[in-house]
Amino acid sequence: MKMKGIVVTVLVVALIAIGSFIGSLLYVGRIDDSNSYGKKEIYHSAEEALLSFMGDDTGSGKNSQSTANSRLTQRVTVMTKEGVLPYSGTVTKLQDAFYPGTYEIEFSTPALLPEEASVEVQMEISEGEEVYILTGNQDSGYTEYAVATVGSGNIVKFNTDKLQTYTISTTDIPAAQKAMSGMIGES
Structure with missing residues (x-):
């Protein structure tokens, strides 16, 4: 019974983290690109946080230029x-x-x-x-x-x-x- 509660808690926390990430992606996607340096930083920070949470520290991996730095x-x-x-x-x-x-x-x-x-x-x-x-x-x-x-x-x-x-x-x-x-x- 105790194990079932722990599993449910872990799943709820993971669902909240994934939901927050998807929400931030949707929000960033709707933002106008003018004067958006700070907004892009927020997006990259959220992306890196999710990747590190998932154990992937290779960066965003979108294309070869984004991984050059x-x-x-x-x-x-x-x-x-x-x-x-x-x-x-x-x-x-x-x-x-x-x-x-x-x-x-x-x-x-x-x-x-x-x-x-x-x-x-x-x-x-x-x-x-x-x-x-x-x-x-x-x-x-x-x-x-x-x-x-x-x-x-x-x-x-x-x-x-x-x-x-x-x-x-x-x-x-x-x-x-x-x-x-x-x-x-x-x-």
């Missing part, structure tokens, strides 16, 4: 002297043969902060390793923003007064791009 669930924390600020971000590992060990941090709401804040994110980079924090992108070129050393708990920490897309890399990308342009200019 793997989204990570590391928490991005923005802190000031007063405490944690209510901003969230997504960390994406870039699959680039030229620049291995490269990650992109994208904030759900780019913003100018009233004071300097500390951005902290736990990464799959060894403690004590030097990383380069960059702005820009691969097409227009990267600009070095800061150099940081990975702290205890594999935490990368840097200060900023602007929340924008940052690239964190173990490769000195600006120096590599400069060397590549020098080699191309010589030939």
